[in-house]
Amino acid sequence: xxxxxxxxxxxxxxxxxxxxxxxxxxxxxxxxxxxxxxxxxxxxxxxxxxxxxxxxxxxxxxxxxxxxxxxxxxxxxxxxxxxxxxxxxxxxxxxxxxxxxxxxxxxxxxxxxxxxxxxxxxxxxxxxxxxxxxxxxxxxxxxxxxxxxxxxxxxxxxxxxxxxxxxxxxxxxxxxxxxxxxxxxxxxxxxxxxxxxxxxxxxxxxxxxxxxxxxxxxxxxxxxxxxxxxxxxxxxxxxxxxxxxxxxxxxxxxxxxxxxxxxxxxxxxxxxxxxxxxxxxxxxxxxxxxx
Numbered sequence: 560x561x562x563x564x565x566x567x568x569x570x571x572x573x574x575x576x577x578x579x580x581x582x583x584x585x586x587x588x589x590x591x592x593x594x595x596x597x598x599x600x601x602x603x604x605x606x607x608x609x610x611x612x613x614x615x616x617x618x619x620x621x622x623x624x625x626x627x628x629x630x631x632x633x634x635x636x637x638x639x640x641x642x643x644x645x646x647x648x649x650x651x652x653x654x655x656x657x658x659x660x661x662x663x664x665x666x667x668x669x670x671x672x673x674x675x676x677x678x679x680x681x682x683x684x685x686x687x688x689x690x691x692x693x694x695x696x697x698x699x700x701x702x703x704x705x706x707x708x709x710x711x712x713x714x715x716x717x718x719x720x721x722x723x724x725x726x727x728x729x730x731x732x733x734x735x736x737x738x739x740x741x742x743x744x745x746x747x748x749x750x751x752x753x754x755x756x757x758x759x760x761x762x763x764x765x766x767x768x769x770x771x772x773x774x775x776x777x778x779x780x781x782x783x784x785x786x787x788x789x790x791x792x793x794x795x796x797x798x799x800x801x802x803x804x805x806x807x808x809x810x811x812x813x814x815x816x817x818x819x820x821x822x823x824x825x826x827x828x829x830x831x832x833x834x835x836x837x838x839x840x841x842x843x844x845x846x847x848x849x850x
Contacts, residue, residue: 576609579798580630582621584688584723585614587828589744589835590661590779591634592821593805593843599820602804606797616722617688617696622646625784631791632798633782636697640782650784654799654847656806657779660768661842662701663747665756666739667732674739674759677709677771686721686728686737697778698741705760708771725749732756744839745831752831763839777849803847810845 583591594610597603603610615621618635625633626645634656640646666674674680687699703713721731725746731737732755740756744763750756762768768775781802787795809817814836822828844850 583634652780686740
């Protein structure tokens with residue numbers, strides 16, 4: 560069951576905004592961009608709140624942090640939330656952020672010419688985002704679906720845990736700790752530009768998503784625990800309203816303007832992000848509604 564409230568509550572009248580802590584993968588991963596952007600365009604302050612982030616190597620770790628009382632909300636993949644044993648009856652998806660499986664399967668450059676299809680990954684090591692004891696990460700779910708789509712069993716490959724940022728991805732491939740990775744943007748573009756890895760499957764492309772997964776799927780969601788829903792529903796409403804403001808802002812702004820707000824002092828990241836958004840801005844849900 561998903562609890563979604565999209566009414567715009569009036570901004571809080573208190574002089575100081577209410578502090579809201581969000582646990583999420585990252586930093587700097589494209590599926591979490593609307594949350595990162597929220598404070599940079601002032602959408603949170605317009606709703607009388609101020610967001611603060613706690614970053615982790617995967618959605619299950621972010622969820623665990625929230626359930627442990629260290630944050631108020633979490634952001635993660637919907638499939639990882641649905642499978643997580645600790646979340647049952649305690650955490651619920653309250654808003655949709657990304658409406659496609661925002662992953663790319665990158666293969667280490669040393670395998671170029673050898674790995675041309677998913678079946679060629681047999682016996683290889685695939686890096687996926689860190690999960691938790693209570694459940695796998697969404698990236699591992701996606702990797703398993705891709706492997707099955709090629710007619711292989713899940714045990715035909717070995718999964719290794721990675722962080723969820725560009726430096727971690729590069730280190731894993733360059734140290735030969737993995738042969739391929741499931742990664743987010745803009746890290747996929749960085750790995751490609753630096754000739755560390757090449758794209759084998761890009762699920763940002765709706766055609767590839769349909770080919771390998773059988774269709775599109777909702778991916779990144781905002782999650783709240785039962786305490787926030789029951790005792791602080793007003794704060795939850797303000798956060799959802801701020802997210803909707805941000806998603807609508809993304810819809811009408813250019814990739815260059817979005818990238819400038821995210822990384823004003825980092826030219827390389829700004830250029831990679833603008834390049835990615837020029838092709839994939841529609842991955843973000845337009846209004847946080849589950850469809």
